[in-house]
Amino acid sequence: MAKVLMKGCEAIAEAAVRAGCRFFAGYPITPQNEIPEYLSWRLPEVGGVFVQGESEVASVNMVYGAAASGCRAMTSSSGPGISLKAEGISYLAGTGLPAVIVNISRGGPGLGSIQPAQQDYLQATKALGHGGFRAMVFAPSTLQEAVDLTYNAWEYAERDRNPVMILMDGCLGAIMELVEFPEMKEPDRKGTKAWDLNRNEGDTRNARLLTPYFPEAILELKNNSQKKMFERWAQNDVQVEEFMVEDAEYIIVAYGISARVSKEAILRLREEGYKVGMIRPITLYPFPKESFNKLNYDQVKGFIDVELAIPAQMHDDIALEVKDRAPIYEYCRSGGLLFDDDGVYAAVRKILDGGAK
């Protein structure tokens, strides 16, 4: 298929349709409105269902209902709405239902600002809801990557019977760039999925899709199997881009739009002889621990956490792996203020000059 110029939110929406998503419920919130707007006409075209929910809470619970029938389902929102969806996301994890949750993130806390930010990292990776579960969190940095990650998101969600989050800043949600879409997957609705309340003829009914709450031993078993699942993710499912790290003395750690601005700065600094590289987590959870642990700490002099979040939210995850073997610096903007190429370049250069001398 030819490449098309498309808006980030719409690219995610179309990728979802092509992944076989046939149910979407959502509630208006900036800067992600183009996702529900697009799906409101696109889903009916392919026999799918779009519902504008009466609230964020209702929307995520509609997705829960649709997912219970083997239907690939999705909801999207931005920070304040994701907080409201926390209940439903926890129930998805508790009941063991696959779904994709998209967060096109903006400034916070509270109402914050409608401008782009990366201030939902901690929420996404540590506590998407009550009860101590995790979800895989994918953070695209180009629209092509957003398309590909969304397209594959249900494979993980269904494999694990767990929600998956796509976390993308509002900048990438609003931007238009070229994308190429993968082919249309036909949704599998033949009742072959273990969590589907629609079984084939002859199968025993009497299915129970519930978040376990008694007896306690069953819940503990579930918690244990989830723990093992999170460990498997760390082993098998990490996605990361390592850019010019082989000889790097300083390593920028950034994801999403921050990584793109940082990459431009790295190329400029390399031209000036600075040995700079970048670790770009694509899965924010599971975090790419190995990328930090395999480094030669005689060579690496420091890390620079570049985020659209103050205070930097990824810092703790980096620190856990670096284990005081090198200092971690920060260059951050937040509240809806963006980086630019000069700003990141100048800030990183200042750290390099200060650190090297």
Next chain:
Amino acid sequence: MAEYKRPESLKKTPSGFCPGCMHSLATKLIAEVVGEMGQVENCVHIVPVGCSTLNLAYWQGDVLGAAHGRAPAVATGFKRSNPDRLVFAYQGDGDLAAIGLAEIMGAANRGENFTVIFFNNQTYGMTGGQMAPTTLIGQKTTTTRYGRDPETTGYPMKMCELISTLEAPAFVARYALNTPKGCRDAKKAIRKAFDIQMASKGFSFIELLGNCPTNWGLTPLKTLEYMETNTIPYFVPGVYKDKYKDEVK
């Protein structure tokens, strides 16, 4: 003479409800209708949070658990992607009229093609008898020790009346389960609601007035009297909306 037996939709396990509680009665009426319609296999019971959750232990058929108050949203998602299944949510008053007010009104207003059965016993049973939105004025609960005071807690919420103001719902009705006639009428209404749904004719809402002997602090027999003198005069039974009066029997 008709044979009295356990409905097909109920498992052969004892009910977890308190002795004399009308949840058992309400569940049995629904189960009988589902069985009589030959819908045991096709039925999906959306179980919310509250005493009504106990149903999941002995409901024979598919059960989908919903978060507190969210049953109409979960039912929306499920029914929209599976229009042929018989879907009903069975919700209590705290679940439906307090924390789930947005979800019930949203689903009713969209005219979603499923049925909500609302068990109104004017209290939060499972959590120990706190005030519900439907608690009567002057009624004592664990959070209204001296009786519900409208000055600070407002008035009991009349859900049938509220929902019947909406354009979309097809059938809205209330019955009291404290008399055999009330039970018979309620069962007929449940049948009618399910028939409406299976004919894809839209949203149906059946409110069942029930008791809570444990939290009301009355013997089961006394609750029947209490309902007659207190509950029924305020929550007046009857059909509040019926779009298909003559079409669906």
Next chain:
Amino acid sequence: MKKSLVISGSGGQGVMSAGIMIARTAVSAGKYATFLPEYGPEQRGGSAKCTVVVNDEEIISPLMAKCDTLITMNEQSFKKFGASLKAGGILIANTSRVLSEITREDITVVRVPADDLAVELGNIKCANIILIGALIGADAGIITEEAMLNSLEAKFASKKQEVLDLNKAALAKGIEYGKNAK
């Protein structure tokens, strides 16, 4: 070569539609392009700004401190973004609304009374097309006249011939101003 363009004005002036049209035109000519809109929270009349980057290869960062070309459609946006134009860059000012004196000497200035010209042509809405014309006439190196004409034809294919003709005339008018400014 990587070229960046900022278009700024107030909501309703066609800032975003001009930006999208330029990005689409560049893409149809085989280039890579990014379009980034920035809105205020208002639905009408707030500030509007977009950044378009065009390149022969994939675009790494779509965010930059300084742009190669700046189109300002009103006074307010000229004051706000005038300094973000690189030295040696091209400023295209809608002088129907940009009233301040333009004092920078390290840039090429294209003065186009786009609103007045658009009204003369018959519709204020084509002011943004006039400014796109100026961009082409001033050789900003972002899109070509031919590619833009193709875009206009595609965009207005379903409209009446007069609409296309009006936009073509607007484009030609802008190109004339762009060329004269060099």
